[in-house]
Amino acid sequence: MTDISTSTDVTEQVPDVPDSGTGRVALSPQASELLVRLTDIHGPLMFHQSGGCCDGSAPMCYPDGDFKIGGQDVHLGDLTVAGLEKPIGFYMSASQFAYWKHTHLTVDVVKGRGSGFSVEAPEGVRFIIRSRLFTDEEMRALGDV
Amino acid sequence: MAIYAAPGSADSVVTFQPRYDHYIGGVYVAPVKGQYFENPTPQTGQTFTEVARGTAEDVEKALDAAHAAAPAWGRTSTTERANILNKMADRIEANLEKVAVAESWENGKAVRETLVADIPLAIDHLRYFAGAIRAQEGHLSQIDEDTVAYHFQEPLGVVGQIIPWNFPILMAIWKLAPALAAGNAVVLKPAEQTPASIHVLIDVIGDLLPPGVLNIVNGFGVEAGKPLASSPRIRKIAFTGETTTGRLISQYASENLIPVTLELGGKSPNIFFDDVAAYQDAFYDKALEGFAMFALNQGEVCTCPSRALVQGGIFDEFVAQGVKRAEQVKMGNPLDTDTMMGAQASNDQLEKILSYIDIGRQEGAKVLTGGERADLGGDLSGGYYVQPTVFEGDNSMRIFQEEIFGPVLSVTRFSDYADAMKIANDTLYGLGAGVWSRDANTAYRAGREIQAGRVWVNNYHAYPAHAAFGGYKQSGIGRENHKMMLDHYQQTKNILQSYSDDALGFF
Numbered sequence: 001m002t003d004i005s006t007s008t009d010v011t012e013q014v015p016d017v018p019d020s021g022t023g024r025v026a027l028s029p030q031a032s033e034l035l036v037r038l039t040d041i042h043g044p045l046m047f048h049q050s051g052g053c054c055d056g057s058a059p060m061c062y063p064d065g066d067f068k069i070g071g072q073d074v075h076l077g078d079l080t081v082a083g084l085e086k087p088i089g090f091y092m093s094a095s096q097f098a099y100w101k102h103t104h105l106t107v108d109v110v111k112g113r114g115s116g117f118s119v120e121a122p123e124g125v126r127f128i129i130r131s132r133l134f135t136d137e138e139m140r141a142l143g144d145v
Numbered sequence: 146m147a148i149y150a151a152p153g154s155a156d157s158v159v160t161f162q163p164r165y166d167h168y169i170g171g172v173y174v175a176p177v178k179g180q181y182f183e184n185p186t187p188q189t190g191q192t193f194t195e196v197a198r199g200t201a202e203d204v205e206k207a208l209d210a211a212h213a214a215a216p217a218w219g220r221t222s223t224t225e226r227a228n229i230l231n232k233m234a235d236r237i238e239a240n241l242e243k244v245a246v247a248e249s250w251e252n253g254k255a256v257r258e259t260l261v262a263d264i265p266l267a268i269d270h271l272r273y274f275a276g277a278i279r280a281q282e283g284h285l286s287q288i289d290e291d292t293v294a295y296h297f298q299e300p301l302g303v304v305g306q307i308i309p310w311n312f313p314i315l316m317a318i319w320k321l322a323p324a325l326a327a328g329n330a331v332v333l334k335p336a337e338q339t340p341a342s343i344h345v346l347i348d349v350i351g352d353l354l355p356p357g358v359l360n361i362v363n364g365f366g367v368e369a370g371k372p373l374a375s376s377p378r379i380r381k382i383a384f385t386g387e388t389t390t391g392r393l394i395s396q397y398a399s400e401n402l403i404p405v406t407l408e409l410g411g412k413s414p415n416i417f418f419d420d421v422a423a424y425q426d427a428f429y430d431k432a433l434e435g436f437a438m439f440a441l442n443q444g445e446v447c448t449c450p451s452r453a454l455v456q457g458g459i460f461d462e463f464v465a466q467g468v469k470r471a472e473q474v475k476m477g478n479p480l481d482t483d484t485m486m487g488a489q490a491s492n493d494q495l496e497k498i499l500s501y502i503d504i505g506r507q508e509g510a511k512v513l514t515g516g517e518r519a520d521l522g523g524d525l526s527g528g529y530y531v532q533p534t535v536f537e538g539d540n541s542m543r544i545f546q547e548e549i550f551g552p553v554l555s556v557t558r559f560s561d562y563a564d565a566m567k568i569a570n571d572t573l574y575g576l577g578a579g580v581w582s583r584d585a586n587t588a589y590r591a592g593r594e595i596q597a598g599r600v601w602v603n604n605y606h607a608y609p610a611h612a613a614f615g616g617y618k619q620s621g622i623g624r625e626n627h628k629m630m631l632d633h634y635q636q637t638k639n640i641l642q643s644y645s646d647d648a649l650g651f652f
Binding site: 114119 | 366374393503543
């Protein structure tokens with residue numbers, strides 16, 4: 001498998017994501033590989049982006065349906081992973097999205113000790129969001145969610 | 146000054162066991178599945194103990210022990226329970242250095258803080274709830290001449306508590322003191338980042354509580370936290386953490402129809418009005434210290450004053466001096482009492498902070514100081530250190546809106562009172578806020594207008610027992626650190642008693 005980076009060089013924060021298209025959210029290759037392994041253990045998965053304290057501001061990965069998506073959530077996209085039948089939905093609360101909508105998100109993974117109930121924590125790794133600003137052109141093309 | 150020897154060396158004041166099992170029914174019990182996980186110190190990144198990796202089976206055992214203990218514990222007199230809490234406080238006080246060094250090694254924070262803040266506050270908290278439960282009274286109402294409504298406070302029974310990693314012992318005591326005082330038995334899950342220091346605490350106080358009243362199951366959220374939070378065998382769940390897990394725990398609680406208390410963080414504004422700089426006096430110096438308070442506990446505080454709002458008239462001068470103050474924050478060996486700021490609690494926390502520093506730069510915020518990982522050399526090179534960082538930018542930027550949980554301050558300017566309130570309240574959260582002004586009317590009005598559960602006026606980061614602490618907006622539900630928390634661990638029994646011999650005449 002691809003080595004998970006322990007580099008903290010901030011100039012190399014946003015990994016190159018082939019074919020990330022014009023979507024709002026993408027996966028790093030390391031995150032994709034991890035999702036395949038986690039799906040073997042937990043079945044189909046989903047993401048909900050957290051805010052707030054401690055382990056907040058990080059994407060939480062759950063067995064699909066374990067976290068009940070409601071009327072206050074927005075669906076940022078479905079992440080296609082090679083080797084998985086179903087794409088993985090990525091959600092965020094609408095109020096948080098209002099402050100995030102101008103940024104493209106890449107789900108990456110780092111070594112560490114995650115918390116919350118996110119399924120990757122026992123593997124000694126943690127999903128993390130890398131962000132970049134959308135260009136004006138991208139923002140126009142994206143429209144509303 | 147003093148430098149404490151690192152745990153593991155011969156002359157350390159604390160010795161961690163090489164392995165910790167679950168603490169269930171007053172004894173240590175190996176995990177059913179036999180698995181353990183490594184626990185590193187953030188100070189060096191080196192593993193110093195391993196801890197039981199709990200699963201649903203272990204949670205069930207802990208719930209068995211708690212259910213066995215709860216009825217008798219709930220019937221003890223409040224005097225008896227208060228005496229036990231006071232003894233716990235005395236024991237911790239007598240072992241202050243041992244517990245404080247353990248907490249610094251576990252979490253990465255500077256021992257200076259654990260010695261004078263974390264552990265003394267925990268001690269005082271136990272004493273406060275010992276006093277509060279003794280002084281609590283039920284109510285009675287005379288409904289009519291022969292009918293009386295009695296209201297008794299009864300414990301809930303068995304409750305679950307999930308503890309965060311930023312103040313592992315203090316946050317555990319914040320939750321345990323009211324729960325135990327009210328007569329509940331507890332199953333507690335520490336954070337997986339900081340699972341060991343609470344066992345040093347148990348070594349100090351464990352024998353004071355009847356077996357099964359306090360049970361600790363270690364492990365990961367998904368493997369141990371979820372079975373606890375979703376169990377139909379708890380009557381309440383308390384959680385400190387972030388919003389998505391807070392929602393998930395609320396969803397589980399809704400399935401069991403049990404109450405939840407949540408503390409979910411914030412993005413607290415710290416507001417400095419022009420008149421702060423009217424004189425270059427002691428108060429002005431205090432305000433500058435207030436500006437630098439974002440570095441307390443490496444910024445890993447739910448109420449971190451991570452947004453400084455400074456009025457235009459003093460902005461340049463005040464911010465320049467505030468930045469200078471932040472640059473004087475001494476980093477170094479966290480076990481050195483001269484060190485002001487220690488290590489972030491985990492590698493992923495370090496990575497997340499750096500990712501926010503990156504997005505802050507991308508959004509055009511100006512780095513006034515810091516902005517990099519800190520390499521402190523020697524053994525500490527493997528630790529998770531970040532320079533105190535100050536950004537200047539706009540409140541719409543993500544570094545102004547998201548809890549970074551690191552020593553990162555985002556500074557912006559405001560023109561007048563209305564502008565300050567608009568910026569202060571433009572956030573999803575409402576946990577804490579600071580207001581600095583020499584004008585009592587301005588300070589009072591601002592304090593009332595800010596949508597936050599705790600507003601510090603002309604001070605910051607004080608957490609005395611008997612001052613309610615909790616969130617407005619998305620920052621949570623419940624008020625800790627005050628006797629009103631007893632209500633969250635009790636249910637009201639109403640006995641409606643008739644003292645009349647006469648039938649109603651209905652049938």
